[in-house]
Amino acid sequence: MDKRWRAISGILGLALASMLVLAGPGFTASFQVLDQGDPERGRIALTTQSFLPAAWKREAFELVRERLGPETPDPATNPNAYLAAFQDRYGLHPAPYPNNGLPMGLRLAPGKKDAPTGLHIDCLVCHGGSIGGQSYVGLGNTRLDLDPLLKDLAVANGERPPVALFTLNSTRGTNNAGMIDVALLTLRNPDLSFRTFPLLTGANIPELDTPAWWLLKKKQSKYYDGRTPAHAVRSNMQFLLGDLTRAQFEALEPTFVDIDAYLRSLSPPPYPFPINKALARTGEAVFTENCSRCHGTYGSASTYPNKIVPLDVIKTDPARAKGLSDKFVAHYNASWFGELDKVDETCQGYQAPPLDGVWATAPYLHNGSVPTLELVLNSKARPKKFTRPSSTEFTQYDPVNVGWQFEAVETVDRTLSPREKKQIVDTSRFGLGSQGHTFGDSLSDAERRALIEYLKTL
Ligand code: HEC
Ligand code: HEC
DSSP states (O other), X not given: OOHHHHHHHHHTTTOOOOTTOOOSSOOOTHHHHHHTOOHHHHHHXXXXXXXXXXXXXXTHHHHTHHHHOTTSOOTTTOHHHHHXXXXXXXXXXOOSSOOTTOOBTEEEEEOOTTOSEEEEEOTHHHHEEEETTEEEETSOOSSOOHHHHHHHHHXXXXXXXXXXXXXXXXXXXXXXXXXXXXXXXXTBOTTSOBOSSOOOOOOOOOOEEOOOGGGGGGOSEESTTOOEETTOSGGGGGGGGGTOOHHHHHHHHHHHHHHHHHHTTOOOOOOOSOOOHHHHHHHHHHHHHHTHHHHOBOSTTOBOOOOEEEHHHHOSOOHHXXXXXXXXXXXXXHSGGXXXXXXXXXXXXXXXXXXXXXXXXXXXXXXXXXXXXXXXXXXXXXXXXXXXXXXXXXXXXXXXXXXXXXXXXXXXOTTSOHHHHTTEEETTSTTOOOOOOOTTTTSOHHHHHHHHHHHTTO
């Protein structure tokens, strides 16, 4: 195998999984398998098990201190303050389950020969978040700075930092899980044996905002482009492609059936501030009139149309939808991952997501390019560059426009450190465009206010 590709696959090691996507048709026998999934077994597996051998030695967690600056508390004498500093630097959150003193997303993993127990990242590095001081499994991580996390842990482990051949994240909170999966799968043959050279497929996926897992239970198709059947369990295992053999994938499949059942059991946290009920009722009528045809209805008789909206209608940044090349889709579909559930061969656009718990999942759109709900509904006022929040505390939250407080940035100061630059989203970058979804533009200010009040109730 080409050395650079081996470096990526080793480093990302376990790297990411799931991005390939789906679409309505093609339900198969895996339905029956799924029905047997047990959410509680899935919860336990997801929060206690490492599915990959360690990428770094256990001490790397403390040794990273050298990369965190001189003010960083000493992990030996002040482990809690060190944990908080580590979490803040890389955008991780306290684990809401026992995790051996590690943040959510990092876990103990069985070691390779010389180190009996080491560390690895897991699904929750991207799929675990917090808001208002509370951590949630399944809330997309809006603070994650994945690239330095992987590089600094490698250096602390005594290795050269991995070379990524694509941007893992240009800003905090987005991540290029899609390209990681593409890179890893193109290192395999369809039977999952390793190739000597990567298959060149021309796929090019941009960095993305991680979707909330609690939406999955309503969906018939998943991923932003809606090209993968939502019940496809194997697609959720792509993250493990760095290391596992086909036999290991097969052995783990029943566990992932349980994990999928657990993901479907999750619900969003309710809006934590007062809601003006009369105003929300007015907003519901605006929603029914303007939004339900794509986003469904909520409350006791909820419906979800599972619409994949063509690019020429939605007009949001097309890079993610177009990023999966035909050649890659064919490779995926021919592989073990596509054996039961195929990725749709046609690119259409983006799936209109369910809006449950939308108050908690800013910034918005598949690429996190719009900071508040108000701006989702008012496309002309969207900032070209804006800051990400410095924490997920409610002091950073905007309950009026709903989302994270931000500052619009005119020009990025060149003297900012790389870390400071990553606080800024630049919508002129590949895949991060904030155009499109203009369905709220013609509303009056009063209608938009009422609609936002209603969205808080979902
Ligand atoms: C590096 C970050 C990252 C990691 C690690 C990761 N994911 Fe994801 N996940 C994403 C992103 C980003 C998406 C959206 C991808 C898209 O639609 O193109 C996603 C999408 C998904 C979806 C589809 C959600 C939907 O409603 O469409 C599921 C299910 C999922 N991931 C499960 C997992 C599981 C299980 C793991 C661990 C084995 C995992 N992911 C690891 C970032 C990650
Ligand atoms: C023609 C179909 C359609 C209509 C009508 C529509 N939307 Fe959407 N909406 C979408 C699609 C598709 C996306 C995903 C676009 C993307 O991520 O690029 C989306 C995304 C969103 C998001 C972002 C969700 C997130 O988690 O990032 C919100 C909020 C939203 N819509 C609210 C509304 C509201 C409120 C209305 C009514 C004024 C509305 N939409 C009308 C199709 C529609």
